[in-house]
Amino acid sequence: MSKPTIYSIAQRCGVSAATVSRAFNRPELVSEPVRKQIMAAARELGYQPSSAARGLVTGRAETIGLIVSDITNPFFPLLVRAVQRTAERMGSALMLVDAEESAAAEVAHVARLRSRVDGVIVASPRSSSAALREAARGLPCVLLNRPLRDLSSVICDNTSALFDAGEHLYKHGHRSFALLAGPSASWAAARRSQAIRRWARGRGVELTELGPFRATFKGGRQAGAALLETAATGAFAFDDLTACGVLAELAGRGVAVPGERSVVGCDDVLLAKTVTPSLTTVTAPMDDLGETAVQVLTRQIEAPGGAPEHVRLPGVFVARDSTGPRSGS
């Protein structure tokens, strides 16, 4: 026999389909004995409501989409987990797609998801503002780590944490710094660079800007090599992955960290605690970011056409072993 429906159950219990539906969605409208009987029959038949049918009439897919620019970047798994967990708590499933670094794929995916989800979260979008705006037209959408006036956004602001990082190095005697810039298309990269520049200027210390480098391990090695061309003893890497590359490059060349150079990363991915030396970095509040994004999205879904929301969550500086006193020279 085929898949059980509310009708199978209705028939079996001698009630109408409407009652079965109510037993599930508005149990208080159904008398106790009938409800119990229905539930029993449902369990027995292994009934599962068809979400397609429900979605068709309610107009809700109970699903949200998450587009990440590159799932292999260690930044994302924690985010994915937070988003999925929150979505589930709100009764929604998560549809995930990986844009594999391509801006075009990003907007194509938004289009593809349109008909299957109630809304989408785009994490670290690479696309142009115009493309994003266009792609999200008429679809609840929140951007992660990319502000845009007409779309909701949740961003992690590391500005003040990076100031702290600077101060931390300064206190350790460092006076000459290098900024290893991240990809120019990344809003986060621009913002971080800006924060560090501002700090350096305010502090009146020397800052050499290098890059941009790709946000990969390899990019980090290149950055490490470039760093060694300078006399800077304190280096700000764009993110942890880059920082790890730097560390590897320095280690490979026999340069001691933090003995000879101090390196700070950003994001505090799992990797950061794992490498040797463990990375001094800026912790992004992943769980909060993911949770907030889902909540904002949910609000957008429930009140379509509402004003976009913009949430800013600060990162926090955390000192570990990749930074230390400036070597006596």
Add this chain to the structure above:
Amino acid sequence: MSKPTIYSIAQRCGVSAATVSRAFNRPELVSEPVRKQIMAAARELGYQPSSAARGLVTGRAETIGLIVSDITNPFFPLLVRAVQRTAERMGSALMLVDAEESAAAEVAHVARLRSRVDGVIVASPRSSSAALREAARGLPCVLLNRPLRDLSSVICDNTSALFDAGEHLYKHGHRSFALLAGPSASWAAARRSQAIRRWARGRGVELTELGPFRATFKGGRQAGAALLETAATGAFAFDDLTACGVLAELAGRGVAVPGERSVVGCDDVLLAKTVTPSLTTVTAPMDDLGETAVQVLTRQIEAPGGAPEHVRLPGVFVARDSTGPRSGS
């Protein structure tokens, strides 16, 4: 005005809804001019077919589910990417859930996904065979890295690659080995341990078994500490994450790798190339695994009730910097 449907388009073009539907699904049945007109109107109105409605009548969700035991384990991102990519190529979307290490969550998620997907892939399941069998009853399902007679499975078999790893160490003069076992609930762990035992016995070398350890960085550090209690110069870690922990612990205690001890990991996660020293390990054919899993699943979906398939893909040994000649003693 509300969301466009085939009726809006039909009306606008002076044709029936059926024709519009055909224009999309069976274009060869619609005359050229009409088809063009419909397409134009669709584009203009920003029409997107409702997948709920289509799903209701076709009985297909065009979606597959992927349940991973722990998305933060670096093993998974590559797999997720491969699965998503393949699913997309087959016209399906990917619904992802993270069981967060819980066996109970695993089966609960299968149940929850039932009504929204055409089938599910369960990666590295932690649940008991009986629970899995029960959860997958009547739902196309393929297991990844866990064989089970009545369910399809795709597994990565590292047995022969681990033999290679052993030989590699042996050639480098190692004669005393440690096996740092992984979680006892993991089929992969059991299988790997078995392979190594077999090799050691065959080779007639000494093998000390330690563990089980959790498959985390911390677990690896413990394993590292345990390793140092022994005289073994060659260590087989359960996986790369564990191996990284071992490396960190040894580094922390000033033990040189590969100078004093050689360590081999397993899986070849991104991490493996990243750490210092880079990890000698066994590469799992991630892309193949993901792709094959989706293909097998698709077959199951198309021919429900067909016999389960079992695919076995071999890992391949790769030597890097965490192994080397046994220190002269």
Add this chain to the structure above:
DNA sequence: TCGGGGAATGAAAGCGATTGCATGGATTCT
């Protein structure tokens, strides 16, 4: 005793697509 009100249930109308069958006009064959 009778009417009003509330609780439990049923009937039926969609939701937006797909699809088998029917139809009508143009084309082709004899």
Add this chain to the structure above:
DNA sequence: AGAATCCATGCAATCGCTTTCATTCCCCGA
């Protein structure tokens, strides 16, 4: 020229569920 074909299209049923409105029945107050 009349019949047989075929192509493009329309009609209408259907998928499984939710939800409005109506109905029935029972209890209570006057």
